[in-house]
Amino acid sequence: MSEDNEPRTDGSGTGIVPPDDETPSWRERKERRQGLARLTYEYFERARYEDQTLREDSSYVERDVLGFPAWPHETIRNLALTSFLVGMLIILAATMPRHIEPAADSSTTPAIILPDWYLYWSFGLLKLEALNPELSILGGQKLMQDRTYGVLANLVVVGAIAIVPFLNKGSARRPVEEPLWAAVGVFGAVFAFTISAYSVNNLIPVERNLLLDLTFLLPVVCGIIAYAVLKAMREGYMFELNRRYYRLRPPR
Amino acid sequence: MPAGAAVAAATEVVAVAIEPSDEFDQVGWMEEKELTPVEKGYLFVLIWMDKRFRIVDYLEQLETMYYRINLQMPKSHTEQYNLDNKFWYWYPLYALGSFSAIAYLVAALSGALLGFYYSPSTAAGACNVSNASVAYCTIAGIMTDVNFGFMLRSIHFWSAQVMTAAVFLHMLRVYFTGAYKEPRELNWLIGVVLISLTMGFGYTGYLLPWDQLSFWAGQIGLEMALSIPLAGEWVAQLMFGGFRLTQSTLQRMYILHVFLLPFIVTALIAIHIAIVWVQGIAEPH
Structure with a gap:
């Protein structure tokens, strides 16, 4: 200890200060912290308080139930399905074993080149060169290479799927409640099939231009049909649903 | 001095010396x-x-x-609002996520066993088949020489097919029941990454036998990589080991398939399921 009775950290003393009543508790240390740590602490306090207030104010029983419990309800039911699935895999493997093609040969190109079926959609997007925009300003030149265009189409599809939760918000869960989004989903699902069919157009006995038109028309038609059907179903369905719902949970 | 005081003094001495006390x-x-x-x-x-x-x-x-x-457990939403007739009808679709996880496990087990016999080499002359590489011959060996090898390879193939199919259908189910909505956006994004990685798994696995299908599918992949703007050549060299399909392509696909992807996908599946556990299954309501 030096004369001013302050602990030194320059190595002159032991640097060990006995804890006394002045030593801040961990709680106090947390409260005193600065910057982001301080903000985090304040937010957590607020969130905890919000939770507590909501629970106290709530007259609803269902506030306790936010979703269907994964354990044990879902897990135990799924175990029964697991045994079914594994049995199915063994039967599939036993009845339709996987054979092997001729060995790789870079000098002979086979008549049919295909990826596995789940990549057909991506393969189909690579063949959309007919839709690659041309600019008359550039003298009919294409803006980008056809294959670059195909790779970008893949990115666009994946990106569109990824941002869905940030576009469609709200608590509606059933397709009838949001016919438009259901129609978008039907469009996507059918498009996955048609673009897959287009990717193997050399195996499909339909003229190529017609197939390309169908690739984009069929999903739109299916989407419109889905929209119309759901819209028509909606009134009666929502009436039933609301009746059951509000009987149990009358509006305040 | 009374005996008690002596004991107390002795205890005090012991305590000061930080000896283990009776307590x-x-x-x-x-x-x-x-x-x-x-x-x-x-x-x-x-x-x-x-x-x-x-x-x-x-x-x-x-x-x-x-x-x-x-x-x-507390009463679930379906029980509380008597929605069973709506929910249980669709229940099989709610098991698709588990199906893909289980199929992944089966594929991992059978894949590990296949890995004992497979060798990722394009060197020629390992067996009496024209143009056959060592990779091709080891798979032919698995199918003809190893006990239950043909079955094992078929199980690996079918579990991969079922996993991919289940993942696609799982995504449709999640979309049409609105299960991706708040507070489950993050899990949807993880799911998008997982479905891409699953297809990556399938693609890398498809290339391993090094037969005609593999080779020409590899050719498509290489051209796709090359056509990425700006980074194309770099990506081709990183993922395919050059601008032609060679030994380094097969070796890269092998390491992606048996080392890199399993770690990433297993970790992501664990996070994906943990989030489902924490948040519960989203029911239609």
Whole structure:
């Protein structure tokens, strides 16, 4: 200890200060912290308080139930399905074993080149060169290479799927409640099939231009049909649903 | 000096010298109790472990977990609002996520067994098949020489197919029941990454036999990589080991398939399922 009775950290003393009543508790240390740590602490306090207030104010029983419990309800039911699935895999493997093609040969190109079926959609997007925009300003030149265009189409599809939760918000869960989004989903699902069919157009006995038109028309038609059907179903369905719902949970 | 004071003074001295005091003599405490051999054995092991791992700190957490898994769950949304007729009809679709996870496990097990026999080499002349590489010959060997090898390869193939199909259908189910909405956006994004990686798994696995299908599918992939703007050549060299399909392509696909992707996908599946556990299954309402 030096004369001013302050602990030194320059190595002159032991640097060990006995804890006394002045030593801040961990709680106090947390409260005193600065910057982001301080903000985090304040937010957590607020969130905890919000939770507590909501629970106290709530007259609803269902506030306790936010979703269907994964354990044990879902897990135990799924175990029964697991045994079914594994049995199915063994039967599939036993009845339709996987054979092997001729060995790789870079000098002979086979008549049919295909990826596995789940990549057909991506393969189909690579063949959309007919839709690659041309600019008359550039003298009919294409803006980008056809294959670059195909790779970008893949990115666009994946990106569109990824941002869905940030576009469609709200608590509606059933397709009838949001016919438009259901129609978008039907469009996507059918498009996955048609673009897959287009990717193997050399195996499909339909003229190529017609197939390309169908690739984009069929999903739109299916989407419109889905929209119309759901819209028509909606009134009666929502009436039933609301009746059951509000009987149990009358509006305040 | 009374005996009590002497003992007190002795205790004080001991305490100052930070010797183990009687209070912390757990084995002594155990021995002065009347215990059955089972209790004694249990307590001895517990004390031995606790001295080393300080289990007592984790005991409370274990207790909480014990009660949590034995907990009577609250009424679910479907039960409360009598929606069973709507929900159970679609129930098989709610199992698709589990299906893909289970198929992934089956594929991992059968894949590990296949890995004992497979060799990712394009060197020629390992068997009497024209143009056959070592990779091709090891797979032919699995199918003809190894006991149950043909079956094993078929199980690996079919579990991969079923996993991919289940993942696609799972995504459709999640979309049409609005299960991706708040607070589950993050899990949807993880799902998008997982479905891409699943297809990556399928693609890399498709290339491993190094037969005609593999080779020309590899050619397509290489051209796709090359056509990425700006980074194309770099990506082709990183993922395919050059601008032609060679030994380094096969080796890269092998390492992606058996080392890199399994780690990433397993970790992501664990996070994906953990989030489902925390948030519960989204029911239509």
